[in-house]
Amino acid sequence: MANKKEDILSAAQNAAEAAVKAAKDVAETVAEKASEVVQQAVDAVQQAAKEVNIALDNAAEEAAREAKIITPKMAKIPAGPLELKWTNYKDHQKLVNPANKRRLDIIVVGTGLAGASAAASLAEMGFNVLNFCIQDSPRRAHSIAAQGGINAAKNYQNDGDSVYRLYYDTIKGGDYRAREANVYRLAEVSNNIIDQCVAQGVPFAREYGGLLDNRSFGGAQVSRTFYAKGQTGQQLLLGAYSALSRQIGKGKVKMYTRHEMLDIVIIDGRARGIIARNLVTGQIERFFGHAVVIGSGGYGNTFFLSTNAMASNGSAAMQMYRHGAYFANPCYAQIHPTCIPKHGDFQSKLTLMSESLRNDGRIWVPKKLEDAKRLQRGEIKGRDIPEEDRDYYLERRYPAFGNLVPRDVASRAAKERCDAGFGVNNTGLAVFLDFSDAIQRLGKDVVEQKYGNLFQMYEKIVDENPYENPMMIYPAIHYTMGGIWVDYELQTSVPGLFCIGEANFSDHGANRLGASALMQGLADGYFVLPYTIQNYLSDQIGVPRMSTDLPEFAAAEKAVNDKIERILKIQGKRSVDSIHKELGIVMWDFVGMGRTAESLKKALQRIDEIKKEFWTNVYIPGKADALNNELEKALRLADFIEIGRLMALDALNREESCGGHFREEYQTEEGEALRQDDKFAYVSCWKYTGEDSEPELIKEPLEYEFTERKTRNYKS
Amino acid sequence: MDKNINIKVRVWRQAGPKEKGHFEEYELHDIFQGASFLEMMDILNEKLISEHKDPIAFDHDCREGICGMCSLYVNGHPHGPDSAITTCQLHMRKFHDGETITIEPWRSHAFPVIKDLMVDRGAYDKIMQAGGFISVNTGGVPDANSIPIPKEKADEAMDAASCIGCGACAAACKNGSAMLFVAAKVSQLALLPQGRVEAARRAKAMVAKMDELGFGNCTNTGACAAECPKSVSLANIARLNREFISAKFKD
Numbered sequence: 001m002a003n004k005k006e007d008i009l010s011a012a013q014n015a016a017e018a019a020v021k022a023a024k025d026v027a028e029t030v031a032e033k034a035s036e037v038v039q040q041a042v043d044a045v046q047q048a049a050k051e052v053n054i055a056l057d058n059a060a061e062e063a064a065r066e067a068k069i070i071t072p073k074m075a076k077i078p079a080g081p082l083e084l085k086w087t088n089y090k091d092h093q094k095l096v097n098p099a100n101k102r103r104l105d106i107i108v109v110g111t112g113l114a115g116a117s118a119a120a121s122l123a124e125m126g127f128n129v130l131n132f133c134i135q136d137s138p139r140r141a142h143s144i145a146a147q148g149g150i151n152a153a154k155n156y157q158n159d160g161d162s163v164y165r166l167y168y169d170t171i172k173g174g175d176y177r178a179r180e181a182n183v184y185r186l187a188e189v190s191n192n193i194i195d196q197c198v199a200q201g202v203p204f205a206r207e208y209g210g211l212l213d214n215r216s217f218g219g220a221q222v223s224r225t226f227y228a229k230g231q232t233g234q235q236l237l238l239g240a241y242s243a244l245s246r247q248i249g250k251g252k253v254k255m256y257t258r259h260e261m262l263d264i265v266i267i268d269g270r271a272r273g274i275i276a277r278n279l280v281t282g283q284i285e286r287f288f289g290h291a292v293v294i295g296s297g298g299y300g301n302t303f304f305l306s307t308n309a310m311a312s313n314g315s316a317a318m319q320m321y322r323h324g325a326y327f328a329n330p331c332y333a334q335i336h337p338t339c340i341p342k343h344g345d346f347q348s349k350l351t352l353m354s355e356s357l358r359n360d361g362r363i364w365v366p367k368k369l370e371d372a373k374r375l376q377r378g379e380i381k382g383r384d385i386p387e388e389d390r391d392y393y394l395e396r397r398y399p400a401f402g403n404l405v406p407r408d409v410a411s412r413a414a415k416e417r418c419d420a421g422f423g424v425n426n427t428g429l430a431v432f433l434d435f436s437d438a439i440q441r442l443g444k445d446v447v448e449q450k451y452g453n454l455f456q457m458y459e460k461i462v463d464e465n466p467y468e469n470p471m472m473i474y475p476a477i478h479y480t481m482g483g484i485w486v487d488y489e490l491q492t493s494v495p496g497l498f499c500i501g502e503a504n505f506s507d508h509g510a511n512r513l514g515a516s517a518l519m520q521g522l523a524d525g526y527f528v529l530p531y532t533i534q535n536y537l538s539d540q541i542g543v544p545r546m547s548t549d550l551p552e553f554a555a556a557e558k559a560v561n562d563k564i565e566r567i568l569k570i571q572g573k574r575s576v577d578s579i580h581k582e583l584g585i586v587m588w589d590f591v592g593m594g595r596t597a598e599s600l601k602k603a604l605q606r607i608d609e610i611k612k613e614f615w616t617n618v619y620i621p622g623k624a625d626a627l628n629n630e631l632e633k634a635l636r637l638a639d640f641i642e643i644g645r646l647m648a649l650d651a652l653n654r655e656e657s658c659g660g661h662f663r664e665e666y667q668t669e670e671g672e673a674l675r676q677d678d679k680f681a682y683v684s685c686w687k688y689t690g691e692d693s694e695p696e697l698i699k700e701p702l703e704y705e706f707t708e709r710k711t712r713n714y715k716s
Numbered sequence: 717m718d719k720n721i722n723i724k725v726r727v728w729r730q731a732g733p734k735e736k737g738h739f740e741e742y743e744l745h746d747i748f749q750g751a752s753f754l755e756m757m758d759i760l761n762e763k764l765i766s767e768h769k770d771p772i773a774f775d776h777d778c779r780e781g782i783c784g785m786c787s788l789y790v791n792g793h794p795h796g797p798d799s800a801i802t803t804c805q806l807h808m809r810k811f812h813d814g815e816t817i818t819i820e821p822w823r824s825h826a827f828p829v830i831k832d833l834m835v836d837r838g839a840y841d842k843i844m845q846a847g848g849f850i851s852v853n854t855g856g857v858p859d860a861n862s863i864p865i866p867k868e869k870a871d872e873a874m875d876a877a878s879c880i881g882c883g884a885c886a887a888a889c890k891n892g893s894a895m896l897f898v899a900a901k902v903s904q905l906a907l908l909p910q911g912r913v914e915a916a917r918r919a920k921a922m923v924a925k926m927d928e929l930g931f932g933n934c935t936n937t938g939a940c941a942a943e944c945p946k947s948v949s950l951a952n953i954a955r956l957n958r959e960f961i962s963a964k965f966k967d
Binding site: 117120121124135136137138139140142144145154156192194195196197198199200201203204205206207208209210211212228229231233234235238241242243245246248249255257280307309310311343344346347348349351352456457460461463526527530575577578619621622627629630 | 751754755759771773775781783784831834836838845851852854858861867874877878880881905
């Protein structure tokens with residue numbers, strides 16, 4: 001009985017255990033299922049949220065596009081605090097591995113500071129580079145003519161400089177019309193540039209202790225400018241050229257000299273090559289690249305007379321623009337205060353006297369109108385006017401910065417004095433830059449050591465000894481802050497098309513500070529583009545080299561040939577230069593230092609007339625398929641005419657004065673530039689809509705998150 | 717005081733590298749002496765264009781004496797009669813009324829004529845590619861002030877570095893030697909601690925390339941330095957010889 005009882009109990013226990021196990025199993029399965037379902041639900045919700053976010057972003061971008069606005073996100077400006085943006089970008093950007101770099105071709109157009117440094121750096125990294133220049137050697141690009149120096153925030157002089165201060169001076173100097181993130185990055189990499197150049201053997205000026213020397217430039221209260229005599233641009237360019245030469249020797253860069261790009265080839269919406277003319281044979285040639293980088297310089301020669309080289313031109317910019325890249329702030333052109341005045345109608349260019357001269361030279365005109373008249377008649381010389389009768393007008397108007405105010409301010413002040421009748425040469429369009437104080441203080445030897453080559457240059461041109469009689473100077477077109485719009489990665493609005501150096505618009509706002517052009521060109525080429533371009537190329541590694549027989553190449557070549565044929569066929573009566581000079585006079589008179597709505601409307605009308613004259617009455621000798629200098633100039637002039645029009649249009653739209661853009665309607669009682677931040681704190685981006693239709697205006701609002709916009713003050 | 721003058725110019729015209737060249741004479745009236753030499757050439761070309769003739773091809777770009785593109789032989793001198801300047805900085809006040817001015821291209825074996833006054837100086841680039849650099853890549857270099865360099869050395873390096881690569885030295889040399897050009901680059905980099913490291917290799921590679929490209933030997937006539945628009949000194953050639961010989965001895 002007892003046994004039976006035990007059996008029953010054990011059976012019951014077994015049954016109970018089995019039931020519990022079964023129940024547990026069921027419960028586990030249910031729980032598993034449930035958690036799976038829950039996970040799925042969570043995933044779905046997250047996915048939905050992501051999609052909503054993307055949709056919102058897309059909608060926002062779409063809305064921005066509708067409103068013709070470029071948002072910081074569209075400009076790819078990284079999030080985070082100002083001083084961490086570039087670091088964050090580099091930490092998270094996509095890279096291309098060494099094996100894949102070998103499979104990618106990059107076209108670089110231009111061999112100035114930006115182009116040569118980019119071509120060399122990209123080749124060092126392992127990319128295949130095709131590099132083009134119009135001169136007979138990459139060493140001749142016009143960066144070579146920069147005289148004064150290059151800025152960097154090294155604070156070697158212990159005068160309180162810092163990355164932030166260089167950033168701030170540049171933003172302020174640009175009259176608060178540049179992008180904060182770009183300018184901060186520029187200031188950040190400035191120090192690397194100096195290190196790089198010294199390692200390349202650039203012979204910067206040194207102190208007796210063997211360390212690097214600095215001098216001061218306009219718009220700064222510290223000495224942060226590194227220099228190599230009055231030939232800093234030459235030495236920096238030769239540094240970049242030697243790095244480039246090394247890569248050419250290694251076969252990583254294929255160099256094409258005396259080649260001029262005449263169009264960009266777009267395939268499936270991306271830049272994939274260029275059409276170039278061999279300037280010796282006249283042959284039109286096709287080149288493929290996975291990406292195209294343009295470092296073609298500025299468009300100052302629109303004015304015919306400028307400090308640019310004779311062949312400097314804006315045609316590359318126009319080719320980008322016609323393919324949909326925005327032309328940003330075309331009206332921001334820099335007029336440099338210290339150039340040798342114009343001497344005749346046959347004049348081919350203007351020569352700059354370095355801004356560094358304002359470290360020791362004092363600018364003045366006579367106080368008395370009758371003295372000015374006698375100077376203009378050539379009856380007396382500057383040295384004949386006694387000290388008390390001299391008006392050092394920059395020191396008078398701007399006590400805090402004196403002769404070292406930014407270029408736009410110094411230029412307008414010179415114009416103001418000359419317009420009032422105080423000009424000191426036969427045309428009444430010159431002021432004095434006087435070294436007699438410096439010679440007395442430092443001795444002639446020291447002055448000669450510092451500025452000897454500039455004084456020699458002046459004497460050769462003017463035939464007057466500047467040690468004995470003050471130099472005569474007058475403002476001239478020197479640099480263009482405007483240019484092709486690029487995002488933070490230096491990519492234009494056309495995928496795969498990048499733009500660097502003076503050719504882009506990015507860092508100088510409405511006015512560039514002295515010694516900052518060299519800094520920007522080398523920053524873009526050595527330290528920015530070689531990184532950012534990889535973010536684009538990382539998903540291009542699977543794209544094979546394309547044949548230049550593709551229909552897109554053929555079509556681009558045909559368009560180029562048609563244009564050349566059209567120009568050669570005109571067979572009119574005017575030389576290219578005669579029409580270019582006419583354009584230059586219109587630009588200087590109506591789109592120059594002082595602009596008004598009326599003058600700009602007049603300019604637009606005159607430019608249209610000049611365009612018609614060009615296309616009906618230009619005469620080009622020679623043939624297309626041979627060396628033909630006049631044809632080269634004509635192709636460039638055709639684009640200068642369009643750029644001149646864009647400049648006038650942009651200047652008319654911008655109803656405010658800022659930096660180098662001075663609308664006479666907008667000035668303070670003291671004649672200073674008056675910004676209209678509530679209406680014009682944006683980048684004007686002009687979008688091409690066709691040969692005969694007006695471009696569309698797209699705005700990139702400049703939201704200042706980190707810096708307060710102020711009225712520039714160089715007085716106190 | 718600058719005034720207007722009348723001149724005759726005899727210009728070398730050559731249609732292409734393989735064509736036979738000849739002098740052609742042109743008269744110009746009322747040329748202002750304040751005009752630059754190249755502005756005179758512009759005026760002449762405008763005249764030729766207005767007569768539907770082929771304008772004269774010549775190289776030029778910056779027109780302020782630094783790019784090294786202009787390359788005219790004027791009255792038997794590279795860059796003309798004035799000293800320490802390029803052709804673009806030469807002004808018409810250096811010529812007198814009634815003067816006949818002879819203009820030729822660089823005449824040197826290694827610089828073949830392309831057209832008229834334009835020559836091919838690609839050989840200079842090739843010499844640079846053979847060794848005219850310090851082998852450093854972008855990034856990863858020491859702080860600029862980490863190696864002090866005596867001021868005199870830096871200044872001397874700067875003087876050598878002021879070469880503009882125009883080719884006047886080889887054009888002036890009766891042997892067509894590029895020694896001053898090569899010496900300027902070798903000196904600049906050998907004088908600086910950064911360039912010292914590969915100084916021997918550089919001197920040998922650049923000299924070998926110069927010889928290969930058909931430039932002549934140096935016989936110390938000094939014509940190169942006398943005509944150099946940037947006054948690059950003959951002392952650089954002595955330094956190049958020293959670098960070259962000591963490098964060879966080490967081999």
